[in-house]
Amino acid sequence: MNKSKNNRRSLDTNKLYVLDKDFYPDRWEDDMFMSSIMYNFRPKEVNPEYYEQKMQFWKDMIELYCDYKGSCSISINELKDVFRRKGTSPYCLSDVLNQMQSEGNLQDKISFMQKPNESWTSWTINTFIYKPANWGFSKIKEKVIGAGNQSDDTVFIVKSAVQKQARLLQEHVKKQHSYNNIISMDDLMKHADDIEGLSREGIFFALQYMSVYTKTAYIEEHQTAGENHHHKLLVKFSEPHKSVEPIKELERSIYNLEHTERFLIETIEKKESYLNSVLSDVKNCLKDGKKQMAKTYLRKKHLLESDINKTMSILDNVQAMLQRIHNSKSDKEILSAYKMGSDSIKNTFVKSGINIDNVQDIIEDMREVIEDQDEYENILSSPIRGLNDIDDSELEKELNDIINENKKPGPKDDKSNKAVEDLNLLDLEMRLKRLRSDLPDLDDETTSTTVPRSHEKFTQ
Template sequence: MARGAEKSEFSFPACWEDSKVMQIRFATFRPRHLSIEDYDTKMKFWKDLVTQYLKFWGRVTFSLRDLQLNFMRGDQLPACLDTVISEMHQQKQIRPRTEYDNDPANTWSGWLMNSLVKRPLSWSWLKIKHSVVGEDMEASTLVEWIHLGVLNDICELMIKKLLPENRGKLFHFDAFKSLCDVHQIRIHTEKDIFACLISLHVRQLVGLEFKTEKQVRSIHLIKIPFKETDDLNINETDHAVHNLQITQADLLKQLENLEEEIKANDEKARQYIKENKRQMAKTYLRKRHLVEKNHERRSIALHNIESLLSSVDEAQNSGVVLDAYKIGSSTLQKVLSDSGLKYDSVDEVLADVRETLEQHREVQDVLSNSTVDPTASQEDDQLENELRELCGEAATVPQKSNAAASNNNDRFEVVISDQEMIEMLANLEVEDGSVSVSSTRTLKQLQKS
């Protein structure tokens, strides 16, 4: 992309259009002790601008020359960026890319260890710049740096967007690059993708296989594990599955081309028929038949490869299910063991429960068959009489002196005299004809006596 196009899309701060302000910002840094506030303000401006610019374009690697060209205002180049880069290097915000390239183990962790821990600040780029050894200023502007903050941001986007949707897959470097474009992860160059993949590899999130061509080491394959505990090394099985996937893609492309060829032969045959060139039309029809047979053979091969891939995928899923069964079984056994849920203990507890319930039923039976205290019944009768008196009704039980006597069994019975019985019978109202003559005579005799 052209520099002008980049600058037109990236939003520079409002002061960028102020020539007086930017003339001061583009000038070299004066010693900090002369004006600490001005120095720190200017340094913060450039550090923030560099970081925002690199994040916007997805640039992990950069050089002083890149920044100078991209931050030009007309014909004016910023003369202070060398000091800004030195400051960012001292604060461990950026690191020289050569530290990674020259790491003997070719590991990102070793590069970070050498950069952040082992190497003292005395050898920093700023010190080298002012050393007694002569320096090629032009070469220093081409030294490549890696911005650790931008690197981490792009890696987080990959972890969020790419890895979850492509677990268990193997990609060529170019295919992974296309995948980043599909998910709208802006990465400027292949060097930036390379640095991000190395970082993900050190974090045990992807597996990498390298290749060396013309003394240049590059990433060949990227393996995204199905789960975190999977082996990140790319083994023969991974290569076999990857080769099947490549063959599948090639066959699909071949089938598309054959279908286009069949259509072209049909068009040619129709054209020659219109021109009354039947022999030429038959020639293209024969060619069409040959292409159709070729198409059929490749369709069968594609079906077989897809069946193999489906079987491999099913076997992997079955392995996942089996692992889940194992985890569930061991977890259940542990829970049962910790809670004491064993057959003998459970049977013993249930026997105790049954015995306790039986004892409870026996107690309830004894309580239900016990004799009720007669004084309670007498007290209840007295309460009933008091309630009737309050309501203006006559008591149903006569006075104790005239109505009740105690027998030898301590049971109370009601005693009514003959006179009281006669009075009660006389007060009864009887309908005519409902009492016999003999009953009337008996009543009169009782009254006379």
């Protein structure tokens, strides 16, 4: 089923009971099925399964219709026209509504409309009278206030539908406005046609449900000074599943200032537009040679500029006051956060048994323990008499001796040393030969006796 804004608007104006074909389910075209569905219920004992199937079919149709038109209100005559098929209206709707009422999903509008205050009811009457169309005063008044006796024209409220539509209204407030801030009823209804899934009537019943039954909306009459005693309704919404608090004096003051701010901005825009028009008149008069008329418009231009400047000054003051109020609210929230943090720390200290005296005692104990530890380490690191009386120079000498001892030559080192000695002996022998050649007068015998035996062995 496709739902559209145009279809819901048609329900509020000329075509009250004309629905789009897409509203009806596919089985609506099944003649065999619908022929039995349209007539009165047979006793449940005859065929319990079919009885429940038929009952559920009409419950679903009623739910779909409430979603389609964006309102939770129904009556038997209204449903007969809506569900008319090939000239025949359902005969079983009374049984369906009785079943829904026994299950707690249906309530007559008279008992549903517990009035928060008389102004709320009077406002709804005035709101729904502004577009009489085919409705007429008596029809609208009956729909808002309720009929004296329950009949086919008696208006009922479908509880499951109004709950769903209340959630839709909350989502709209969350996106377009904000929770816990004041909204004028006129501002809320100004863009009512743009709220997805809700008609104007649906908004009215959703507000009633939220203000009386779930306590998530608060409605209050308000009169703004200087508006010829014009009454307004102010609404305040809370977050889902939280009870709303009554409107406070500070919130009313903020609302009045914000209302004044919007009024001043609109006034300045209008005056600036008029100023541009006057300036255009001055130029046109000069162009046409009407100098005196141009002066007249020019004086008006200066007066308008002065008036705009005064209004701008007032607007600056109002905006400054609003800014101070918002800053004070922010400061309050910050201080509240600080207090919560401080309280949490205090509670932690209390639960753990920590206080100033305990902390000071613990710190003092730690200082004493650290001082004792330093003293222990100094004592442990000082030399013990009788163990360290050996001179360091003696230890160094002994250490060098051990190192040199480790460097004694091995077998390979002995062979290399012998080779070196042989080379030195050969060198010595050559020197002796040269010396002998330089001394010819010496006796050979004498010379031969002077040669070492080792040399003789070498020469042989």
